Amino acid sequence: MGDFQNESDAERAESLSTDRRGILRALGGVGALAAFAGGVAARERAASVADATDARSPAAARERARQSGDIDPVWGFPALSDETEPPTSVAHEVELQIRPRDAPTPEFVFEPTGLSVEPGDTVRFSYESPHHTVTAYHPAFGYLQRVPDEVPPFSAPALPQGGYWLYTFERSGVYDLHCAPHEIFGHAMRLVVGSTSGPGAEPLPDLCAQQGTAAETQTTMPGTAMPGTATAEATTTAAGGGDSQGDEDGAESGETESSTAEGSEQEGGEEELSPPRVGAYTVLSDSALDPDAIVEEGRVSWDDLDPESKQLFVQIRGFPPC
Numbered sequence: 001m002g003d004f005q006n007e008s009d010a011e012r013a014e015s016l017s018t019d020r021r022g023i024l025r026a027l028g029g030v031g032a033l034a035a036f037a038g039g040v041a042a043r044e045r046a047a048s049v050a051d052a053t054d055a056r057s058p059a060a061a062r063e064r065a066r067q068s069g070d071i072d073p074v075w076g077f078p079a080l081s082d083e084t085e086p087p088t089s090v091a092h093e094v095e096l097q098i099r100p101r102d103a104p105t106p107e108f109v110f111e112p113t114g115l116s117v118e119p120g121d122t123v124r125f126s127y128e129s130p131h132h133t134v135t136a137y138h139p140a141f142g143y144l145q146r147v148p149d150e151v152p153p154f155s156a157p158a159l160p161q162g163g164y165w166l167y168t169f170e171r172s173g174v175y176d177l178h179c180a181p182h183e184i185f186g187h188a189m190r191l192v193v194g195s196t197s198g199p200g201a202e203p204l205p206d207l208c209a210q211q212g213t214a215a216e217t218q219t220t221m222p223g224t225a226m227p228g229t230a231t232a233e234a235t236t237t238a239a240g241g242g243d244s245q246g247d248e249d250g251a252e253s254g255e256t257e258s259s260t261a262e263g264s265e266q267e268g269g270e271e272e273l274s275p276p277r278v279g280a281y282t283v284l285s286d287s288a289l290d291p292d293a294i295v296e297e298g299r300v301s302w303d304d305l306d307p308e309s310k311q312l313f314v315q316i317r318g319f320p321p322c
């Protein structure tokens with residue numbers, strides 16, 4: 001694929017400072033652990049819907065898109081550089097951004113964060129920075145279904161800065177999407193395609209109401225399980241816990257069983273499906289992203305969300321550990 005030989009992409013990626021890249025890579029490692037903690041059931045679900053695409057690989061899907069203009073419903077159309085000509089007309093653009101803030105991690109942003117489109121519209125997701133994905137909340141990925149019925153488990157790959165991913169939203173309804181490496185930091189968005197219908201139109205489960213049995217949740221994700229990732233630990237506290245930064249009491253609280261623990265199994269052996277996690281949960285619960293509000297506004301900016309929804313719920317303990 002010619003795009004890989006594009007020198008400018010590599011140069012742009014290199015222009016990021018070493019420190020910033022190191023931190024982002026570490027965060028990606030932490031998030032990736034959570035994202036890929038799915039079990040056998042998730043893989044079986046993925047296999048059962050694999051026939052949603054005729055293309056057996058992203059490369060085959062790209063080739064078909066170039067010839068027919070049809071964007072694959074599973075693979076979409078990834079482009080490593082904006083010099084690649086889109087194979088079909090693009091109706092909307094969403095930028096994947098990283099915005100610095102006065103906190104240990106920046107804000108991870110889909111801009112706009114809410115978008116209303118028509119069935120059949122193709123949306124371009126532009127990678128203003130690398131290390132992101134655009135992933136459906138789908139049972140095949142271990143999540144509660146937050147996309148319309150019959151929609152396959154689609155996801156954009158990580159792409160270089162300056163790359164983009166196209167996806168054609170054929171089925172009407174609400175689509176909740178997230179970036180897999182940065183989900184817990186709130187990197188999520190909501191699309192309404194045609195009408196406010198389907199599972200994604202339902203309110204998210206009330207996690208605060210469930211806190212009666214698990215007052216506080218602490219999940220420790222050591223980074224040593226994956227070679228090449230940082231050994232930092234991330235401690236997450238339950239949504240709605242207020243200011244978690246520097247909250248020593250919160251950090252010392254006893255470890256309790258999470259009601260949405262990854263890989264856990266319900267009675268009967270069914271793997272429990274997770275709602276959107278941590279920051280993505282609070283972002284997607286923001287009233288500015290109510291599906292009716294998105295239709296009314298057409299597009300909802302990240303700036304329109306309540307700062308409470310964008311809080312950092314993850315404590316960074318510092319790295320390296322010396």
Ligand SMILES: [Cu+2]
Nearest residue numbers: 132179182187
């Ligand atoms: Cu991201």
